[in-house]
Amino acid sequence: EPECVSLAAQKGSPAQIAAIQAAHAGMSLTDSPGAHDRAFHSAIADACGNAALAAAISHIWQLSIASPVFSRLEKHFVTTQVWQAAQQEHDRILAAIVDRDPIRARHAMHDHLVGILARLREDFGSGGIR
Numbered sequence: 001e002p003e004c005v006s007l008a009a010q011k012g013s014p015a016q017i018a019a020i021q022a023a024h025a026g027m028s029l030t031d032s033p034g035a036h037d038r039a040f041h042s043a044i045a046d047a048c049g050n051a052a053l054a055a056a057i058s059h060i061w062q063l064s065i066a067s068p069v070f071s072r073l074e075k076h077f078v079t080t081q082v083w084q085a086a087q088q089e090h091d092r093i094l095a096a097i098v099d100r101d102p103i104r105a106r107h108a109m110h111d112h113l114v115g116i117l118a119r120l121r122e123d124f125g126s127g128g129i130r
Helices: 002-011 014-027 034-047 051-066 068-077 080-098 102-124
Strands: none
Touching: 002 014, 002 034, 002 051, 002 080, 002 102, 014 034, 014 080, 034 051, 034 080, 068 102, 080 102
């Protein structure tokens, strides 16, 4: 996803960037932001201009959506606080895309993914996922 968002910042059309913005805005307008989160990441993939990369990201999302383990983890660990952190990370990603700054976009997405991993490690405690 870091490379994908970098490409989206460079190649995304105005309509594609508007779709990313709409998905981002939707996260704060609902009590169940998960669908908007997926829409945000999907819209970024659609805007990258690389069909193979977009398909790979879509496939990974589909695997997670279909996973009963992922669903249970999401229900147990994904709280309002987690969504607030994700929203802030998404803010930085979106700002970089809108500014057409591929390097900042790549770093913002990387930081978002590292943030997710850090939150999971915290949830599982010091003996958790490595």
